[in-house]
Amino acid sequence: xxxxxxxxxxxxxxxxxxxxxxxxxxxxxxxxxxxxxxxxxxxxxxxxxxxxxxxxxxxxxxxxxxxxxxxxxxxxxxxxxxxxxxxxxxxxxxxxxxxxxxxxxxxxxxxxxxxxxxxxxxxxxxxxxxxxxxxxxxxxxxxxxxxxxxxxxxxxxxxxxxxxxxxxxxxxxxxxxxxxxxxxxxxxxxxxxxxxxxxxxxxxxxxxxxxxxxxxxxxxxxxxxxxxxxxxxxxxxxxxxxxxxxxxxxxxxxxxxxxxxxxxxxxxxxxxxxxxxxxxxxxxxxxxxxxxxxxxxxxxxxxx
Numbered sequence: 001x002x003x004x005x006x007x008x009x010x011x012x013x014x015x016x017x018x019x020x021x022x023x024x025x026x027x028x029x030x031x032x033x034x035x036x037x038x039x040x041x042x043x044x045x046x047x048x049x050x051x052x053x054x055x056x057x058x059x060x061x062x063x064x065x066x067x068x069x070x071x072x073x074x075x076x077x078x079x080x081x082x083x084x085x086x087x088x089x090x091x092x093x094x095x096x097x098x099x100x101x102x103x104x105x106x107x108x109x110x111x112x113x114x115x116x117x118x119x120x121x122x123x124x125x126x127x128x129x130x131x132x133x134x135x136x137x138x139x140x141x142x143x144x145x146x147x148x149x150x151x152x153x154x155x156x157x158x159x160x161x162x163x164x165x166x167x168x169x170x171x172x173x174x175x176x177x178x179x180x181x182x183x184x185x186x187x188x189x190x191x192x193x194x195x196x197x198x199x200x201x202x203x204x205x206x207x208x209x210x211x212x213x214x215x216x217x218x219x220x221x222x223x224x225x226x227x228x229x230x231x232x233x234x235x236x237x238x239x240x241x242x243x244x245x246x247x248x249x250x251x252x253x254x255x256x257x258x259x260x261x262x263x264x265x266x267x268x269x270x271x272x273x274x275x276x277x278x279x280x281x282x283x284x285x286x287x288x289x290x291x292x293x294x295x296x297x298x299x300x301x302x303x304x
Contacts, residue, residue: 004051004052004089004090005051005068005088005089005090006048006049006050006051006087006088006090006093006303007022007031007048007049007075007085007086007087007088008048008049008085008086008300008301009046009047009049009083009084009085010044010046010047010085010086010297010300011044011045011080011083011084012043012044012045012082012292013045013082014044014045014046014083015080015083018079018080018083021079021080022047022049022078022085025071025074025075026051026071028074029067029071029074031051031052032051032052033050033051033052034050034052035049035050036048036049041296041297041300042296043171043172043294043296044292044294044297046300048300071087072087072287082291082292084288084289084290084291086272086274086287086289086301087287088272088288088303089252089271089272091250091252091253091271092252092253092255092271092272092302093302093303094303095249095250095252095253096184097184097185097247097249097253098180098185098249098254098255098302098304099185099188099240099243099244099247099249099253099254099255100176100185100186100188100254100255100298100302101187101188101190101236101239101240101243101254101255102187102188102190102256102257102258103189103191103192103236103257103258103259103262103263103276104190104191104193104198104201104212105191105192106135106259106277107170107257107258107259107263107276107295108169108170108173108189108201108295109167109168109169109170110169110170110293112128112131112193113197114148114193114194115127115128115131116166117155117159117160117163118148118151118152120152120155120159120162121151121152121155123151123152126151127148130144130147130148131144131148134261134262135259135260135261135262135279135282136260136261136281137261137279141192141230141232141261141262142230142232145192145226145230146225149215149222149225150225151224152215152224153222153223153224154224155221156220156221157220157221159222160194160197163197164196164197164201167201170276170293170294171293171294171296172295172296172297172298172299173295174205175299176295176298176299177205177206177207178205178206179299180299180302180304181206181208186208186209186243186244186247186249187205187207187208188207188208188209188210188239188243189201189202189207189209189210190209190210190211190212190231190235190236190240190266191210191211191212192212192231192232193212193213194212194213194214194215194226195210195211195214195215196214198210199212208243208247209239209243211231211235211239212231213226213227213228213230213231214226214227214228232262233262233263233266234265236263236265236266237265237268237269239266240254240269240270241269251269251270251271252271254269254270254271254272255270255271255298255301255302256270256272256273256274257274257295257298258273258274258275258278259275259276259277259278259279259282260278260279260282261279261281261282263282264282264285267282267286267287268285272287272302273288274286274287274288274289274290274298274301275288275289276290276295277290277291288301
């Protein structure tokens with residue numbers, strides 16, 4: 001486990017009182033703040049506090065992980081409204097090449113594509129209810145996907161291009177991808193949504209890899225089924241490891257961003273799992289939270 005970390009505090013506003021609380025928690029846990037700087041970004045402020053390593057020789061990975069978990073919990077309890085503090089391993093922040101993987105619906109983009117499609121079928125309310133339950137982890141994802149897709153049976157293939165035209169990128173999403181790519185990093189997207197929507201989006205953004213479910217289409221109409229294996233939480237974690245290895249990037253330099261229960265495995269597999277405006281259960285399991293609608297924060301977390 002990494003022994004050096006950086007604390008990054010961020011919020012739409014970052015007051016001196018909020019930073020004092022962060023400093024007090026860090027010092028209470030025995031960390032020395034080696035350096036500190038504040039940054040102003042469009043829509044949020046951030047403070048970067050580099051921490052000196054205090055791990056004694058012989059500390060096991062389990063002991064180090066437990067210590068960081070306690071620190072994250074105490075920082076969460078001390079947080080002022082609207083302010084978060086992430087403890088980011090320096091193996092990610094200092095890596096020459098980093099690997100970033102994102103969910104799509106309600107993360108890379110603002111909407112849930114299945115709900116946009118359901119609006120054409122008149123099943124939007126039913127589908128939205130099932131989507132919410134699945135994102136909270138109350139339903140098996142594959143089962144919930146098949147249920148929702150079945151309501152789309154009979155829709156003409158043309159609705160896919162219409163829905164694609166309605167997609168709204170999350171604030172900072174295009175900047176995150178462009179900035180990371182320009183710096184030589186690898187950026188990917190993996191979605192429980194649909195390849196017919198993700199593929200053209202991935203091409204436009206220049207993503208290195210993208211994977212989603214394929215809606216089955218016969219004679220120009222949706223059949224209400226998906227082709228092949230469902231992209232679920234286990235598949236997302238597998239793709240992180242596969243694409244990361246193909247790029248020759250260490251798993252210690254990975255960041256995964258998502259908002260729902262279907263993202264938990266890939267967030268756990270990454271060095272830094274980031275919950276983006278997520279459900280409570282996802283926030284609780286994440287290494288870091290972005291609770292403002294701005295993916296630019298991820299650039300600060302990863303030091304890009």
